[in-house]
Amino acid sequence: MIGLTLPEVDVWSGRVAVALGLNPGIFTGPGTNTYLIGSGRRRILLDTGQGVAGYPDVLARAMARAGCDEIQEIVLTHGHLDHNGGVAQVVDRFGPQRVSKLPWPAFDGASPVALTPIGDGDVIRTEGATLRAVHTPGHAPDHLCFVLEEERALFSGDNVLGVGTTVIPSDSGDLLDYMRSLERLLALAPARIYPAHGPVIADGPAKLREYIAHRNQRERQILAALAEGDAPIAGIVKRVYTDVPEVLHRAAAQSVASHLRKLEREGRVRRLDGRAPLDALWSRSAA
Numbered sequence: 001m002i003g004l005t006l007p008e009v010d011v012w013s014g015r016v017a018v019a020l021g022l023n024p025g026i027f028t029g030p031g032t033n034t035y036l037i038g039s040g041r042r043r044i045l046l047d048t049g050q051g052v053a054g055y056p057d058v059l060a061r062a063m064a065r066a067g068c069d070e071i072q073e074i075v076l077t078h079g080h081l082d083h084n085g086g087v088a089q090v091v092d093r094f095g096p097q098r099v100s101k102l103p104w105p106a107f108d109g110a111s112p113v114a115l116t117p118i119g120d121g122d123v124i125r126t127e128g129a130t131l132r133a134v135h136t137p138g139h140a141p142d143h144l145c146f147v148l149e150e151e152r153a154l155f156s157g158d159n160v161l162g163v164g165t166t167v168i169p170s171d172s173g174d175l176l177d178y179m180r181s182l183e184r185l186l187a188l189a190p191a192r193i194y195p196a197h198g199p200v201i202a203d204g205p206a207k208l209r210e211y212i213a214h215r216n217q218r219e220r221q222i223l224a225a226l227a228e229g230d231a232p233i234a235g236i237v238k239r240v241y242t243d244v245p246e247v248l249h250r251a252a253a254q255s256v257a258s259h260l261r262k263l264e265r266e267g268r269v270r271r272l273d274g275r276a277p278l279d280a281l282w283s284r285s286a287a
Helices: 055-066 087-094 175-188 204-227 233-240 244-266
Strands: 009-013 016-020 033-037 042-046 070-075 099-101 115-117 123-126 129-135 144-148 153-157 193-196 269-271 283-284
Touching: 009 055, 016 055, 033 055, 033 193, 042 055, 042 129, 055 087, 055 115, 070 087, 099 283, 123 153, 129 175, 129 244, 153 175, 175 204, 175 244, 204 244, 204 283, 233 244, 244 269
Parallel strands: 042 070, 070 099, 099 115, 153 193
Antiparallel strands: 009 016, 016 033, 033 042, 123 129, 129 144, 144 153, 269 283
16 A cells, blocks of 8 residues: 555545545555444544544544534444544544444553443444444454445455555464454455545455455465475565565564464464564474
């Protein structure tokens, strides 16, 4: 997503308007998409950006363009800063809000407001829109996607991006969970996907199949790299991620670590020392 730009305010359907979080970067692309959802004067706000100065003005412009006077409530896909960092800004500008997310103590302790717990299967309604939560761990343990029932569309958070692939953090991510989440989302067959970063995805099932195929290909490449000899993760990244700019190799290392932890659980690779995954020397297991 390096160099990709999107409008600060846009309308992607009769029920979905987007306000950009003004936090562009290597990992966020143009910034975090925050969504106004519904068709009435009061709308659900999905995610709040990172807390960047100027975001409340962008959100106000998005509300005006969508014909929205008031935020009904805030719903969060997960507890990473670029999604929940703007909660205090929104509350200060637009008044007290109910803020709902799947609880996860490691992420929730710094919240400036009390959080309302939601989880898998919970439904949030507003005029013109029904959101159904789908627990999709992998990128983050508390990650929720949301099905927009009226459009058979999916708000994918960070699990599926408009361009590029999702990082699986080495500290709190889990690739095995992530692959299961992608399969679950594919079974939902969303007509389109509204991602947290990047443009709208017109063909949801095709993108999900692409994501699954990509991860399986990376796994094969990692195993092939280890067939050439034992290696630390930094060495595997150099062998495998030849198509990725070096500035992204640090993020790639986290994804490789997640692949290796999955393969280790499956007995297909092993660590040759007791160090943490990013520091360890890795080897293929004997057949």
